[in-house]
Amino acid sequence: MPELVYSETRHRAAWAERTDRELLEGIRDRDETALDELIARKAGPLIQLAYRVVGDREEARDIVQVALFRVWESIDRFDPRWSPNTWIYRIVNNLAIDHLRSRRSRERQVEPVRQHLRQVAQGRSQNRLANLDGTEVAGIFRELAGELTDKQRSVFILRELEGLSSREVAEIVDCRESTVRNHLFNARKVLRQAVLERYPEYARRYADSQEGAR
Numbered sequence: 001m002p003e004l005v006y007s008e009t010r011h012r013a014a015w016a017e018r019t020d021r022e023l024l025e026g027i028r029d030r031d032e033t034a035l036d037e038l039i040a041r042k043a044g045p046l047i048q049l050a051y052r053v054v055g056d057r058e059e060a061r062d063i064v065q066v067a068l069f070r071v072w073e074s075i076d077r078f079d080p081r082w083s084p085n086t087w088i089y090r091i092v093n094n095l096a097i098d099h100l101r102s103r104r105s106r107e108r109q110v111e112p113v114r115q116h117l118r119q120v121a122q123g124r125s126q127n128r129l130a131n132l133d134g135t136e137v138a139g140i141f142r143e144l145a146g147e148l149t150d151k152q153r154s155v156f157i158l159r160e161l162e163g164l165s166s167r168e169v170a171e172i173v174d175c176r177e178s179t180v181r182n183h184l185f186n187a188r189k190v191l192r193q194a195v196l197e198r199y200p201e202y203a204r205r206y207a208d209s210q211e212g213a214r
Contacts, residue, residue, distance in 0.1 A: 012037070020084040028075045035072055043068070046092050052157045053096035054103070055142040063099055067092045086171045093158070093172055097150050144194045148187050151175075155183040156191075 015026065015037040023041075026034025043064060050060035050067075070091055078087055145153055151173060158169045159180065166177045173180070 021080070024071075024075065024078055024084055027072060028078070035068070038071070039068055042088060046088070049089065049157070049162060050092055050096045052161055053093070053153065054100055055145075059099065060096070063095050064092060067095050070095075083168070083171070086168055089158070089164075089168075090172045090174075093154055097154060100153075101150070144191050144198070147190050147194045152183050152187040152190065155180055156187040159184055 012033055015023065015031075015033050018026070018034075018037070020038070020041070023034045023038045027038065046064045046067065047057075047060045050063040051057055054060055054063065067088070071088060074091075078084075145156070148156065154173050155169055158164045158172060159166065164172070166180045169180045170177045175183075
């Protein structure tokens with residue numbers, strides 16, 4: 001038994017030294033230890049990506065769990081010419097967008113209540129903006145992101161928040177780099193207008209941050 005445990009430990013340690021591409025090759029060979037290493041390596045960043053799309057930490061965890069199961073089940077669809085990160089990010093992004101669309105459908109029946117709460121929040125915003133902390137600011141931008149189309153939302157999150165290149169984003173959302181730039185431009189425009197309308201005192205800081213990002 002000790003020799004068996006030692007052998008398994010060495011096997012896991014060996015996978016920890018492999019590249020992402022080699023992990024996918026191991027998964028293709030149905031090595032569960034390779035999958036375990038991929039989960040340990042990627043789960044955190046993937047949950048953060050899903051969370052930025054859907055705005056709920058537990059839902060993000062569920063999405064990533066499904067995504068990693070799909071990696072295991074669909075590994076034969078992975079083309080070695082692709083970047084492993086691009087392929088996995090695409091799976092997570094698509095699942096997160098699908099989940100968001102499903103949630104929107106469920107929420108239509110409570111839209112009047114949400115509109116009322118939004119009006120109340122707008123009425124209080126000027127008194128509260130001066131005391132916003134980081135968590136509240138993140139909440140504001142999660143709300144404003146609802147003004148974006150699914151493609152704009154994905155491009156903005158992947159490019160501005162995840163820091164991926166335009167080429168990587170284009171591969172993930174399956175469009176041209178020029179289209180990525182158009183989506184990003186339009187997303188910034190929509191967000192700026194939404195800030196101006198709902199949080200005028202915060203608009204100046206947002207505008208300044210976008211100017212600095214250019």
